[in-house]
Amino acid sequence: MPAREPLNFDQPSNELSQIADLERKKLLPKNDYTRTANEYSAVNKDAIADGDLLGKGTGDFLDVYNQSAGAIQDIIERRAEITFNEYKANNPYTTPSA
Secondary structure (H helix, E strand, O other), X not given: OOOOOOOOOOOOOOHHHHHHHHHHHHHOOOOOOOOOOOOOOOOOOXXXXXXXXXXXXXXXOOOOOOOXXXXXXXXXXXXXXXXXXXXXXXXXXXXXXX
């Protein structure tokens, strides 16, 4: 069997490839969660819904019916939807009884 030439995947260096390298570095975010200092968990500040853009949960086990859960956008949207929804806490949607 004849010897094969090694494959060369190098890209030519030009203006477009330099811009692509800069953009690629911007798209790879830095992970600021570490095991020793800031481990991400259900009770991490960035996981708790405290009115900022990050948190979604409440930290309570299986807490799915909490009106304060979600990021601030979720809470605002949920409140806006409830104002147009005829089914509310005092008028829940139920199946008709036969």
